[in-house]
Amino acid sequence: xxxxxxxxxxxxxxxxxxxxxxxxxxxxxxxxxxxxxxxxxxxxxxxxxxxxxxxxxxxxxxxxxxxxxxxxxxxxxxxxxxxxxxxxxxxxxxxxxxxxxxxxxxxxxxxxxxxxxxxxxxxxxxxxxxxxxxxxxxxxxxxxxxxxxxxxxxxxxxxxxxxxxxxxxxxxxxxxxxxxxxxxxxxxxxxxxxxxxxxxxxxxxxxxxxxxxxxxxxxxxxxxxxxxxxxxxxxxxxxxxxxxxxxxxxxxxxxxxxxxxxxxxxxxxxxxxxxxxxxxxxxxxxxxxxx
Amino acid sequence: xxxxxxxxxxxxxxxxxxxxxxxxxxxxxxxxxxxxxxxxxxxxxxxxxxxxxxxxxxxxxxxxxxxxxxxxxxxxxxxxxxxxxxxxxxxxxxxxxxxxxxxxxxxxxxxxxxxxxxxxxxxxxxxxxxxxxxxxxxxxxxxxxxxxxxxxxxxxxxxxxxxxxxxxxxxxxxxxxxxxxxxxxxxxxxxxxxxxxxxxxxxxxxxxxxxxxxxxxxxxxxxxxxxxxxxxxxxxxxxxxxxxxxxxxxxxxxxxxxxxxxxxxxxxxxxxxxxxxxxxxxxxxxxxxxx
Numbered sequence: 001x002x003x004x005x006x007x008x009x010x011x012x013x014x015x016x017x018x019x020x021x022x023x024x025x026x027x028x029x030x031x032x033x034x035x036x037x038x039x040x041x042x043x044x045x046x047x048x049x050x051x052x053x054x055x056x057x058x059x060x061x062x063x064x065x066x067x068x069x070x071x072x073x074x075x076x077x078x079x080x081x082x083x084x085x086x087x088x089x090x091x092x093x094x095x096x097x098x099x100x101x102x103x104x105x106x107x108x109x110x111x112x113x114x115x116x117x118x119x120x121x122x123x124x125x126x127x128x129x130x131x132x133x134x135x136x137x138x139x140x141x142x143x144x145x146x147x148x149x150x151x152x153x154x155x156x157x158x159x160x161x162x163x164x165x166x167x168x169x170x171x172x173x174x175x176x177x178x179x180x181x182x183x184x185x186x187x188x189x190x191x192x193x194x195x196x197x198x199x200x201x202x203x204x205x206x207x208x209x210x211x212x213x214x215x216x217x218x219x220x221x222x223x224x225x226x227x228x229x230x231x232x233x234x235x236x237x238x239x240x241x242x243x244x245x246x247x248x249x250x251x252x253x254x255x256x257x258x259x260x261x262x263x264x265x266x267x268x269x270x271x272x273x274x275x276x277x278x279x280x281x282x283x284x285x286x287x288x289x290x291x
Numbered sequence: 292x293x294x295x296x297x298x299x300x301x302x303x304x305x306x307x308x309x310x311x312x313x314x315x316x317x318x319x320x321x322x323x324x325x326x327x328x329x330x331x332x333x334x335x336x337x338x339x340x341x342x343x344x345x346x347x348x349x350x351x352x353x354x355x356x357x358x359x360x361x362x363x364x365x366x367x368x369x370x371x372x373x374x375x376x377x378x379x380x381x382x383x384x385x386x387x388x389x390x391x392x393x394x395x396x397x398x399x400x401x402x403x404x405x406x407x408x409x410x411x412x413x414x415x416x417x418x419x420x421x422x423x424x425x426x427x428x429x430x431x432x433x434x435x436x437x438x439x440x441x442x443x444x445x446x447x448x449x450x451x452x453x454x455x456x457x458x459x460x461x462x463x464x465x466x467x468x469x470x471x472x473x474x475x476x477x478x479x480x481x482x483x484x485x486x487x488x489x490x491x492x493x494x495x496x497x498x499x500x501x502x503x504x505x506x507x508x509x510x511x512x513x514x515x516x517x518x519x520x521x522x523x524x525x526x527x528x529x530x531x532x533x534x535x536x537x538x539x540x541x542x543x544x545x546x547x548x549x550x551x552x553x554x555x556x557x558x559x560x561x562x563x564x565x566x567x568x569x570x571x572x573x574x575x576x577x578x579x580x581x582x
Binding site for chain 2: 026031032034035036039082083086089090091092105109110111112113114115117118119121122123125126128129130137138139141142143145146149150152153154155158159161162163165166
């Protein structure tokens with residue numbers, strides 16, 4: 001399949017997701033209007049949707065229709081948005097926004113940004129627990145919730161954010177840096193492919209393992225790609241440029257990309273759209289944000 | 292049953308909860324150690340445990356053993372702790388702590404406090420989804436998750452916090468104030484009794500309604516009790532003292548207490564421990580914090 005076909009599919013998935021998110025967010029006419037408007041501002045028409053794309057791509061590789069995972073895709077994006085809103089706060093990354101798009105705390109205020117993130121997190125679990133558009137059994141829903149909760153908690157994403165803060169100013173090894181990223185950005189990307197696998201009960205356990213390895217390698221490759229495109233690393237913050245030279249970063253990226261494709265071998269030809277997506281994300285696609 | 296018996300039971304429930312929470316929080320020796328230590332600081336040996344107490348009391352009224360709801364009690368307290376940590380942040384209530392107990396952001400730092408709250412919220416859902424000590428079917432677990440997620444989201448607790456912020460400096464009517472409290476403190480207290488009811492599949496739907504009405508009235512009564520004991524209302528913040536005189540507050544409290552007991556009538560004599568608990572909370576018990 002061509003990259004053009006992949007780009008078209010990515011566009012279709014994004015359009016579908018946008019509509020699904022719009023339906024699930026609280027109405028900005030309802031009280032508290034400011035909170036609701038801020039939630040919509042932080043989720044709609046923003047972001048690269050890397051996590052939902054990987055979920056849709058994995059679902060396709062496993063023979064699922066988009067409708068079967070649309071609600072799960074929304075949950076992932078709600079979590080990604082919450083994490084970005086809290087990450088941007090002055091007490092954490094202190095990022096007021098870029099590309100003409102103000103961060104939540106800059107467009108609204110810090111208190112609202114805290115509450116927006118909190119409400120987006122619980123909305124994600126609400127969607128997984130009760131959304132009627134998720135045609136999954138109670139057992140599958142529970143496994144989706146358990147997977148997501150574990151991926152974003154102290155053992156996953158939030159723990160990775162804390163490790164990142166704790167490592168400011170310290171010189172890490174590549175192994176330490178990648179252990180940090182494995183939680184900070186890897187955990188939610190792994191959850192994205194594994195949630196799709198949970199929605200496909202016929203997928204063998206060994207495929208879950210392969211998909212997890214695929215996502216782990218791809219997450220690091222995306223991280224390197226993003227840092228190769230950054231003007232400069234944030235001062236004191238752990239990053240590849242502080243540890244290895246640009247040429248070594250490119251070599252590591254190539255190796256990780258190859259690893260991610262190797263991991264997909266057990267899925268055979270069915271995984272072609274997922275391979276296309278990985279290539280597209282690393283080439284034409286967005287440089288994924290760190291959270 | 293005497294108040295002494297109730298006080299003894301409260302003590303036993305708190306001890307049981309403390310142990311259950313200790314087991315479920317991440318180890319402070321594991322990385323990231325600072326985040327884990329802060330999570331334990333914010334949950335262990337602190338708080339009045341009003342939500343778990345109401346869950347245990349309701350469970351007893353419905354013939355359930357403590358072991359059947361212990362995990363759900365933990366989830367409630369993790370949520371209560373997360374909400375308190377975020378609420379105390381400078382951008383929201385700006386409360387550095389009281390009674391010799393520093394708030395999370397004062398004992399650690401603001402960034403850690405944001406992450407602690409985030410991680411506690413996801414841990415609560417992780418417990419409900421996967422905790423082996425919860426002897427509930429997948430269907431019941433899902434309903435617990437749906438109930439909790441809805442209670443704490445934009446339509447519940449977090450929405451109530453936003454309404455509170457939006458109402459600063461405005462003069463509310465009693466009805467507006469109580470609509471605000473119904474979300475800000477009522478939603479999680481209602482969820483506490485309703486989660487116990489979900490764990491008792493034999494409890495008829497009409498009992499859920501009765502228990503919900505009980506919790507709604509009790510939540511407002513606890514709010515008034517707390518504000519009668521406050522030295523003074525926070526400047527500009529919506530509160531009963533800004534709306535009605537102390538004598539009218541006492542009358543409203545008595546009326547709400549009576550309503551809460553009336554709501555329990557369909558549960559008959561079995562609800563006696565829950566009536567005792569309501570009386571104890573309003574008399575000898577703690578003045579519940581607003582979130």
